[in-house]
Amino acid sequence: MNILVLTGAGISAESGIPTFRDADGLWEGHAVEEVATPQGFARNPKLVHEFYNTRRRCLLSPEIQPNAAHRALADWEREHSARSAGDFLLVTQNIDDLHVRAGSQNVLPMHGELLKVQCLESGQVFDWREDLSLETPHPEFPDEESRRGWLRPQVVWFGEVPLGLGVIERAAAQADLFVAIGTSGLVYPAAGIVQSTKPTCHKVEINLGNTPASPAFDEHRRGQASVEVPRLIR
């Protein structure tokens, strides 16, 4: 049985990372087009750096840890591959690293990673745990003043192409079980993955409530991911 899992901000909410669109979510107090588009970054890089610096510091604080849902997915993958029972791919829209920290192996972060930065000129990607600013030296040319401020967070903003779409498309076409966890089903192409699965694929949605994508799923489990994910795989 080939398993494809898609996660969104809801799975990390119980680890203390705010979602985007719920009350008190990340978009509250921020215009999306100012902080999550290439145009916003071009207009006001300082604001965008501050937005992601705050989130990076939050992610690196000791209180933020994987929760029972992250751990259950890692256990599920381990058991599945120990039985050589088919493919297992975990696609996450989250830019945190909580799936990897929980022990998941085959993780595809389709919207990028908060702990990576990208050079605006070469596209080269570097691991990163510090604040970014317009004064940040380039890691490969630390002494060159003229190369300061050339780094951006390695995240996928609106209007940019998400990562690994070919892999995701193939996994969706081959999946026998598709599980979407804690995502609002509003942001494409992630929200359309469910439509790319074959008719015989069993599709499960785990969320606190209904989403615009709910009608495309066969089974709905309503509740907190930390409760419903362990229950699903039990």
Ligand code: BJW
């Ligand atoms: C719980 C829970 C608990 C809470 N337990 N559940 C018009 C129509 C269709 C599409 C478009 C359109 N106009 C423009 C587009 C395209 C656009 C798009 O989709 N826009 C829509 C908003 C309309 N998409 C893009 O631009 C994408 N690129 C693209 O399309 O390229 C073109 C292309 C595609 C394919 C091939 C070739 C070309 C890029 C999208 C990039 C999204 N980037 C962001 C920011 C990333 C960096 C960052 O983190 O800052 O990604 S936006 C933000 O939304 C972030 C998230 O990954 C993403 C999805 O959010 P998510 O995870 O669903 O979170 P929430 O907050 O929305 O929902 C949380 C859910 O959890 C809720 O349902 C809760 O109920 C639930 N929950 N606690 C279980 N404890």
